[in-house]
Amino acid sequence: MSRIIVVTSGKGGVGKTTTTSNLGAALAKQNRSVALIDADFGLRNLDLLLGLEERVVYTALDVLAGECRLAQALVKDKRLKGLVLLPAAQNRNKEAVRPEQMQKIATALAKGYDYILIDCPAGIELGFRNAISAAQEALIVTTPEVAAVRDADRVIGLLEAEGVNKISLIVNRVKPHMVEENKMMSVEDVLELLGVPLIGVVPDDEKVIESTNRGEPLVLGEHESTPAIAYTNIARRLEGEKVPFLDLLANQGNILSRLRKIFGG
Amino acid sequence: MLFPWNNNANSKDCAKSRLKLIIAHDRASINSDMLMAMREEILDVVARYVEVDREEMEFSLSNDQRMTSLTANLPIRQIKRLGELQKQLQENNGIDLQKIEVVEIDRNEDNAKSNPK
Ligand SMILES: Nc1ncnc2c1ncn2[C@@H]1O[C@H](COP(=O)(O)OP(=O)(O)O)[C@@H](O)[C@H]1O
Ligand SMILES: [Mg+2]
Numbered sequence: 001m002s003r004i005i006v007v008t009s010g011k012g013g014v015g016k017t018t019t020t021s022n023l024g025a026a027l028a029k030q031n032r033s034v035a036l037i038d039a040d041f042g043l044r045n046l047d048l049l050l051g052l053e054e055r056v057v058y059t060a061l062d063v064l065a066g067e068c069r070l071a072q073a074l075v076k077d078k079r080l081k082g083l084v085l086l087p088a089a090q091n092r093n094k095e096a097v098r099p100e101q102m103q104k105i106a107t108a109l110a111k112g113y114d115y116i117l118i119d120c121p122a123g124i125e126l127g128f129r130n131a132i133s134a135a136q137e138a139l140i141v142t143t144p145e146v147a148a149v150r151d152a153d154r155v156i157g158l159l160e161a162e163g164v165n166k167i168s169l170i171v172n173r174v175k176p177h178m179v180e181e182n183k184m185m186s187v188e189d190v191l192e193l194l195g196v197p198l199i200g201v202v203p204d205d206e207k208v209i210e211s212t213n214r215g216e217p218l219v220l221g222e223h224e225s226t227p228a229i230a231y232t233n234i235a236r237r238l239e240g241e242k243v244p245f246l247d248l249l250a251n252q253g254n255i256l257s258r259l260r261k262i263f264g265g
Numbered sequence: 266m267l268f269p270w271n272n273n274a275n276s277k278d279c280a281k282s283r284l285k286l287i288i289a290h291d292r293a294s295i296n297s298d299m300l301m302a303m304r305e306e307i308l309d310v311v312a313r314y315v316e317v318d319r320e321e322m323e324f325s326l327s328n329d330q331r332m333t334s335l336t337a338n339l340p341i342r343q344i345k346r347l348g349e350l351q352k353q354l355q356e357n358n359g360i361d362l363q364k365i366e367v368v369e370i371d372r373n374e375d376n377a378k379s380n381p382k
Binding site: 145146149150153154157179182183184185186189193 | 275276277278280281283284285287288291292
């Protein structure tokens, strides 16, 4: 049974595309076959984060227009067996696709892959409708900030109204030292507000940006990093494994804030 | 306080309390049509038994976790007499008291379950 999962958030720039690329790579590393759909028509960048931009020939729109077969449009990741990308068109606008068409593509892909991950555009208009139309499950990405959490709540409401009830939350760009000093909402705070189950916590980390520079998902990097472990753990949880959440402060050696705590600061 | 720099207003609590309000408001306003319709229906039923002060009444949704609760504050002007009520009920075939079921909201499942008698 394959799973069609949309990665969405409402707000832009919170980490949907970063999450989609890393989760795709992590699942493929765990020997799953994964098709990633870039549903951000007009502003595609999933190909860039995966480092596959040079190999894009056809896009989802060409498939829909009958200009190529679905299999021809899929870009295979040479580093990882089982990972493919269906690129979005860059030069045409979001209005070019309708929900039924996206559904067709996703269901066709579901026949050949264990996971279909759909990278959703920001907003709640047609692009969003397209991206969620085929989804059976959703991963909500948010950051511990007011605007992102508010938008996440709206999107959860919209998904529920559409009958997508299997919804899990990823809290991205957590800054542990800020949380410790009560300058940022904690993961627990966000969970309490949104009321959907947690599937992952990803720290704010410069390595995320470095990996996008290279076009190489973190989970493929030579060196293990906290965000890479966080993404791998999300993939394992998707697979049904019980994996404890990372203690993000553990390897930070945050002595000063520890001291403050001890002295009742 | 030993470390004064730790004493600036706690912005995390600020974020959280603002979000609580705004999220409750968002969740309620998305369903404003439904809320209006429900208000009218509830008032219709209540009005059969008591006279409600429509000017003073309050009807609101509030939020806690993913549980939304409906608070209706309906000041009663006058309670109808029993005789009047029974006569009204006889005339009104629309309501059959025997058939009214108790509806319970399941906190976890988030869906309504009816209690069989
Ligand atoms: N955990 C993280 N730590 C640091 N930077 C991040 C993290 N997650 C995302 N970013 C950065 O945030 C920006 C937006 O991320 P992106 O995945 O493109 O968001 P979206 O797809 O939701 O618009 C990018 O520059 C990305 O590198
Ligand atoms: Mg994106």
